[in-house]
Every structure is written in structure tokens, then in C-alpha cells.
């Protein structure tokens with residue numbers, strides 16, 4: 260074996276994919292029914308990989324939109340229509356688009372041979388959304404129901420304050436589409452699907468994706484490290500204790516460890532040395548993150564990097580000089596929204612274990 264068996268950063272499937280057996284069954288069963296699905300997790304836990312794995316096992320057409328890249332409601336409608344053109348026959352789509360109340364400009368990009376779609380930015384929103392979303396329902400078929408994925412769906416609120424309400428008003432009538440919403444800003448996405456007054460309250464089934472179970476990740480690591488190191492179990496254990504089974508960081512660290520073992524380019528401990536490499540590689544980013552944090556957030560992160568106690572305890576406030584509980588609450592909220600910390604079951608932890616180690620090293624220096 261001479262190709263690194265670990266992969267991080269993009270969507271993974273076999274042979275880089277492990278576990279999620281129960282989740283795969285859940286997703287299959289939901290999209291095989293009349294229901295819609297929401298997958299929630301912190302960033303890089305494997306939402307996209309999970310949904311794509313299941314989607315690829317079907318031969319159903321798929322439209323995926325990353326809401327982070329959408330600038331307005333008309334842009335949203337245009338991006339969906341562009342993808343409709345990609346998967347359904349051009350002539351059929353063209354004829355149906357002729358009945359739209361607001362006619363888009365359609366051009367063929369000569370370089371990519373892809374259809375480009377634009378609506379006038381001040382087009383009136385509701386007919387635009389209705390025409391485009393209802394077109395998906397018209398084109399979809401009972402035997403090959405369309406799958407529509409909205410990634411980072413919490414962004415809908417930023418795009419337009421009325422967008423959620425408008426979307427739900429249209430989508431609720433669709434019978435030939437399964438909508439799949441992904442979200443990584445947990446508090447925001449939960450407000451959309453779990454708050455009674457939200458238009459999307461109980462719109463579909465919610466799956467909260469967790470880290471990958473330790474036993475499974477351990478076997479995954481051992482089997483891939485074995486060919487390059489005789490102490491594979493030891494290495495796997497060390498990797499897992501460093502990353503806490505975070506899917507992305509575990510694969511990232513394992514990638515560098517494998518490389519070091521393969522090239523025999525380590526002195527004593529490949530795991531510690533690999534982590535050291537990754538920390539110095541990101542030193543500039545961490546420095547920048549740190550400079551942009553306020554005092555309370557810094558104290559809270561230092562506390563989390565050094566202690567196993569919950570930041571909501573008296574002992575924690577006192578030890579790390581945090582002041583009132585309300586200050587701690589708002590700091591936690593802010594740090595979660597910005598992705599610095601995540602909540603795992605009931606515990607708060609620093610999302611990036613290399614950043615945690617960077618902090619500890621800085622404190623000791």
C-alpha cells in the first residue's frame with residue numbers, strides 16, 4: 260500500500276467512510292417515505308458525506324444548494340433553476356419556464372457548456388419562488404422522486420427575513436420531493452425546526468449527528484495504520500485521545516501519522532510529532548483567531564483547554580476569573596455560533612483539538 264488511506268476536508272465515501280450504519284438506515288427510511296429530513300451537527304462531523312452516501316445508492320435525481328453562497332431570494336431561485344436545467348431535459352424545462360410569471364434570462368456558458376440563469380434582482384419574490392419550486396414538483400416523478408438538499412439552511416434567515424415563511428408555504432404542498440436540510444449552527448437551525456412559532460416547526464424528522472463511536476473509529480485507524488507501523492493499536496489510541504473522535508480532525512491527524520510512518524520520518528512518537536506539525540502549520544490562523552477574541556472569550560477558552568470541568572460551574576468561573584454566570588452564558592453562545600466550541604452530549608469542548616493544544620503550549624511557554 261502506498262497511497263495514504265485517510266481523507267479529510269471533502270465529502271468521503273468508501274474506503275474513507277466508516278460507521279454511520281444506524282444513521283444510513285434512518286436516512287434511507289425517511290427519504291424513502293413522504294417525509295422531509297433535517298441533519299444537524301457541528302461543522303465537519305460528516306453531514307454531507309452521510310447524505311451523499313445514501314443519495315448515491317439511489318438513482319434519484321438530486322439538487323443541492325449551499326445557502327451560504329446565496330445572496331438574495333432571486334439568486335436562490337436562479338441557482339435552483341440552473342440545477343433543474345442540469346438534471347432534466349432542456350426542452351422540457353424550457354417549455355415549462357415559458358409559463359413563469361417572471362421570465363429569467365437563460366444563457367449558455369460557452370466555456371462550461373452550462374446553462375446560466377438570472378432573474379432581475381428586484382423581481383417580486385413570491386411568484387418567483389413559487390414558479391421555481393413548483394417546477395421541481397412538476398418535473399419530479401413518483402418512481403424517481405427528486406431529492407433537494409439545502410446545506411447550511413440556517414442562512415435562509417440572512418438571505419431574507421421572509422424567506423423561511425415563503426418557502427414553507429410552497430413546500431408544504433409538494434408530494435414528489437424529499438427536502439433535506441443540513442445545518443451546522445446548531446442554535447440557529449434548532450430555532451428553525453424546533454421552535455413552535457417557526458414556520459418550519461416539525462417540518463420533518465431531525466437527526467442529530469454525533470461523533471463517530473470510538474470502537475469503530477479505532478478499528479478503522481488500526482486496519483489502515485497496521486501496514487506502516489507495528490504499534491498501530493497504540494497509535495490509534497493516541498490519535499483518538501487527542502482528537503476525541505472528531506471525524507475530520509481524526510482523519511487529518513491520522514493522515515499525517517500515516518505519512519510519517521510510511522516515510523519513516525519521525526524520531527520517537529509519530530502522533531505527537533504529527534500533531535506538532537499540524538499546530539505549526541496553523542499557527543498563523545490561531546494567532547489571528549486569538550487576536551480577534553474578547554477577554555471573556557479568551558478566558559473561557561483557556562479554561563476549556565486546561566480543565567475538564569463544565570464552564571457553567573462556580574469552580575470554573577472562579578478559577579478562570581470569569582465573573583457573572585450571565586457573562587459566561589453569552590460567551591458560550593458567541594463561541595458556539597462562531598464555531599470555536601461545540602457541545603458534545605452535555606459537555607462543552609473546543610472544536611479544534613489542535614487549537615486547544617496550541618493554547619496549552621502558549622500558556623506553558
Ligand SMILES: Nc1ncnc2c1ncn2[C@@H]1O[C@H](COP(=O)(O)OP(=O)(O)OP(=O)(O)O)[C@@H](O)[C@H]1O
Nearest residue numbers: 266267268269277302303304305306307308507510
Ligand atoms: N463516516 C465517516 N467516516 C470517516 N470519516 C468521516 C465520516 N464522515 C466524515 N468524515 C470526515 O469528516 C470530514 C468532513 O465531512 P463532511 O464534509 O461530510 O462533513 P460536514 O458535516 O458536511 O461538514 P461541513 O460542516 O463543513 O459542511 C470528511 O472529509 C472526513 O475526513
Ligand SMILES: [Mg+2]
Nearest residue numbers: 306307308410
Ligand atoms: Mg457539508
